[in-house]
Amino acid sequence: MAGPGDAPPKLAGAKIATDAAAAEGPPFLCWLFGTPLAEPGLTPQEQQALAQIDQVLAQPALPPELLPRAASVVPQLIAMLRQHDLPVAALSERIAKDPIVAAEVLRMAGSAYYSRMGPVQDLAQAIQRLGVEGLQMAISRVVLRPMYQASPGTLTASVAPRLWEHADALSRHCAGGARQAGLSPFDGYLAGLLLDTGWTVLFHALQRGGQTDLTRFSAEAAAAFQQRAHRLFGRVAETWQITPAFSAFAADAARVPLGQSHDPMATTLRTAQSLCMLELATAAA
Numbered sequence: 001m002a003g004p005g006d007a008p009p010k011l012a013g014a015k016i017a018t019d020a021a022a023a024e025g026p027p028f029l030c031w032l033f034g035t036p037l038a039e040p041g042l043t044p045q046e047q048q049a050l051a052q053i054d055q056v057l058a059q060p061a062l063p064p065e066l067l068p069r070a071a072s073v074v075p076q077l078i079a080m081l082r083q084h085d086l087p088v089a090a091l092s093e094r095i096a097k098d099p100i101v102a103a104e105v106l107r108m109a110g111s112a113y114y115s116r117m118g119p120v121q122d123l124a125q126a127i128q129r130l131g132v133e134g135l136q137m138a139i140s141r142v143v144l145r146p147m148y149q150a151s152p153g154t155l156t157a158s159v160a161p162r163l164w165e166h167a168d169a170l171s172r173h174c175a176g177g178a179r180q181a182g183l184s185p186f187d188g189y190l191a192g193l194l195l196d197t198g199w200t201v202l203f204h205a206l207q208r209g210g211q212t213d214l215t216r217f218s219a220e221a222a223a224a225f226q227q228r229a230h231r232l233f234g235r236v237a238e239t240w241q242i243t244p245a246f247s248a249f250a251a252d253a254a255r256v257p258l259g260q261s262h263d264p265m266a267t268t269l270r271t272a273q274s275l276c277m278l279e280l281a282t283a284a285a
Contacts (some may be wrong), residue, residue: 027222198233
């Protein structure tokens, strides 16, 4: 059955999935920075940047300052998710104390997927309408968004809004794909929402290494950075222990490139990424 994590209706259907899989869009980094591909072949600057990332990956543990907000928001998320088995009245009371979370719960409950149920009267009705999975997604979206915020003047700052836009869309497509594959939609939602934190770690590492203007990429560099961003995501995320399935996917990502992985969530993500980029391209057209 369809759910709140499914792709928007205009993108649903087998034809869209086929078109997305066949699409030959620009590398993700080119879309992220809004720049065309540079000339083929790794430049000395790209080689130096990749070497810096490889040094980070070679460390036994990644420096926490490469994703500083994770130390606070991930425990906060886990604590809030553990509250979902409370009675609706008690859960409403707790969520009401956080206006941002309450607003997201009401927004999601009033979205197009639930519109057939009529308008939402109050927070308690919104919680009942969303159910456990929908509530978990709403909480996660609010709590984890700060991980995509960047300080002005940093390498990440110029792309942070687009990185969040991609993560937000990817989370919906991955949740819908997970549901269709018989996996937990919430685990899919988490995987899609957090995958791009690998890019945040990568940009912070480059910034710390003195790279501040790496905005044009050869095809070789774009592919190499993408693979390393996936590994960086896995390295930081495998310690979070949000859900068992998410942790298994993160551990796999730390060791296996996404294109070669047999992890069920990785398979779902590969399709979700194509659909996500198709959605973003359609919206920009």
